[in-house]
Amino acid sequence: AQSVTQLGSHVSVSEGALVLLRCNYSSSVPPYLFWYVQYPNQGLQLLLKYTSAATLVKGINGFEAEFKKSETSFHLTKPSAHMSDAAEYFCAVSDYSGNTPLVFGKGTRLSVIA
């Protein structure tokens, strides 16, 4: 069975500061990993995904994530936070077979302080 743990239900950073949202996964087979973002009163949209190509994945809005197999991690980062980054962020895992559903973490709410 696959699972995802997101450390920290709420992260607060100052505008211009580094954003780091943590995600650790558990999977018995090579995983596919995703970060989704949900802006206030909106649906979920894909931020970026890892599908076994490059371990450093770049996404929209300046976000990137690095797949580290040894640490079973897929942390999301952005060098400089912007006010518009305030949202809920979800990490998710699936596998290459397509026979298992996407499993999501509980989410991390990012607040950006001016």
Add this chain to the structure above:
Amino acid sequence: GAGVSQSPSNKVTEKGKDVELRCDPISGHTALYWYRQSLGQGLEFLIYFQGNSAPDKSGLPSDRFSAERTGGSVSTLTIQRTQQEDSAVYLCASSPNMGGLGTEAFFGQGTRLTVV
């Protein structure tokens, strides 16, 4: 190029009533998911349809919950004898599920269910 469409967007129902939530996936997507989003609980997996395979119902919280997918397209999530703890946003997603390309899911806007 329509996305995933869910209806209704909001539903208020009395405790004990049955409700049906509808999802129209993106045309051609073989996989369809239902999730429930409650405050502080993240996205709780409910059920997963993949092509003609038997659905994965392992996430349904009780036998009051059921879902169908007709003709490999539209899906209906039914909640019988609703309880107040069923109040949540119900999200539907679809995916082309093309194996090696990664199973990215595209989400609808959700149905906000309130049981009073």
